[in-house]
Amino acid sequence: MYTTRRAYIKASGSGLAAILATSIAPSFVYGAHHAPQKKLGLAIIGLGGYATNNIAPEIASTSNVRIAGVVTGHPDTKGKAWSEQYGFDKDAIYTYDTIEKIANDDRIDLVHIALPNSMHAEFAIKAAKAGKHVMVEKPMATSSKDCQAMIEAAKKAGVLLGVNYRLHWEPHHVKATELLASGAVGDLTNGNYEFSWGYYNGLTGPNKDKIKKWLLDPVMTGGGALFDTGVYPIQAACYLTGKEPVSVRGFAATRHPEIFPEGVEETMSYELMFDDGFQALCRASYSHSFHECSTVGPNGKIEIMPGERGSVFGQSGRGNANPKLLFHNNKEIVLPQTLQQADLLEAFATAIQAGETSFKTPGEMGLRDIRIAEAVYKSACKDGRSVTL
Numbered sequence: 001m002y003t004t005r006r007a008y009i010k011a012s013g014s015g016l017a018a019i020l021a022t023s024i025a026p027s028f029v030y031g032a033h034h035a036p037q038k039k040l041g042l043a044i045i046g047l048g049g050y051a052t053n054n055i056a057p058e059i060a061s062t063s064n065v066r067i068a069g070v071v072t073g074h075p076d077t078k079g080k081a082w083s084e085q086y087g088f089d090k091d092a093i094y095t096y097d098t099i100e101k102i103a104n105d106d107r108i109d110l111v112h113i114a115l116p117n118s119m120h121a122e123f124a125i126k127a128a129k130a131g132k133h134v135m136v137e138k139p140m141a142t143s144s145k146d147c148q149a150m151i152e153a154a155k156k157a158g159v160l161l162g163v164n165y166r167l168h169w170e171p172h173h174v175k176a177t178e179l180l181a182s183g184a185v186g187d188l189t190n191g192n193y194e195f196s197w198g199y200y201n202g203l204t205g206p207n208k209d210k211i212k213k214w215l216l217d218p219v220m221t222g223g224g225a226l227f228d229t230g231v232y233p234i235q236a237a238c239y240l241t242g243k244e245p246v247s248v249r250g251f252a253a254t255r256h257p258e259i260f261p262e263g264v265e266e267t268m269s270y271e272l273m274f275d276d277g278f279q280a281l282c283r284a285s286y287s288h289s290f291h292e293c294s295t296v297g298p299n300g301k302i303e304i305m306p307g308e309r310g311s312v313f314g315q316s317g318r319g320n321a322n323p324k325l326l327f328h329n330n331k332e333i334v335l336p337q338t339l340q341q342a343d344l345l346e347a348f349a350t351a352i353q354a355g356e357t358s359f360k361t362p363g364e365m366g367l368r369d370i371r372i373a374e375a376v377y378k379s380a381c382k383d384g385r386s387v388t389l
Helices: 003-012 049-061 075-086 099-104 117-129 144-157 171-181 199-204 231-241 340-353 363-381
Strands: 040-045 065-071 110-113 133-136 161-163 190-196 247-253 267-273 279-285 290-297 300-306 324-328 331-333
Touching: 040 049, 040 340, 049 065, 049 075, 049 340, 065 075, 065 099, 065 340, 099 117, 110 117, 110 340, 117 133, 117 144, 133 144, 133 340, 144 161, 144 363, 161 363, 171 231, 171 290, 171 300, 171 324, 190 231, 231 267, 231 279, 231 290, 231 363, 247 363, 267 363
Parallel strands: 040 065, 040 110, 110 133, 133 161, 190 279
Antiparallel strands: 190 290, 247 267, 267 279, 290 300, 300 324, 324 331
């Protein structure tokens, strides 16, 4: 099943390069909520379920962002409905063919790209050329080559480029990182990180017609479970340790080939090795729903667990928080539950208003993660042999 992916990696030409020296290690402090002079205008590109249920409902919770326009393939239906619901002018409804015109729209300061993976690079580059700051969904793109092109376009245009790694502001993940950095469990030895969800059950269940099918297209996704939720364990292993892996091993499996086509693995188990001997065991799967985030040292462990109806890595939705719990050696640390998209976009707008030249989760970080994922795929193509980054 890996012939398509192998050809893809070969074509990208940059999946195995060393991690950029400019990759920025995350800092973990709660985002400051400043009182801005004005709210920045946001245009959402792509009005699917993610934009509708996760991004838009939280904008009202920010102090410095407002929905000012949209880019959609359905301007007369979805676009019009959004205009009426969120109160922006109908002439701020753009299509994918007319997106370049936002360059002349002073009502729009930034965009949030909520499109399938394969479309991220194209529209990030177009938005940057139009002079708009860009927030892009994860994974940043389907190849490291595209990630690099996005970074270069943003730098040339003098705009900020951020990747939606919202957990860098989520209190439980922030506190876990602070505790581990302080030596709360000693020198870190191992971590177990998994973000799997029962996509297979959804595709075969009673509501299968409502399940997004583009995840089964290897061209649109760039891969399978690894390119969907698998980025989260990569992220967790990096920010919780404050380090980046030096080698990887990957093992892919598909139990239901009648559902998951060549190039879309159902499960990817992968090992990330760090230069100090820390080992992260990770998994992303469509076969089952299971979430884990535990980091271990000689003096115990720090573990993030799902709260009631919540998920370790899951996002807030429909204006409601996604509950999480944090434990230090099985003792709970009580923290607030937050709206993650609101915190992300407020921090991004604050950075724009402050004239900052980079963002806490920049394009370079997204590029790093795609290079790691490409190396995992290369290892899986070689029966799990170690691949050096």
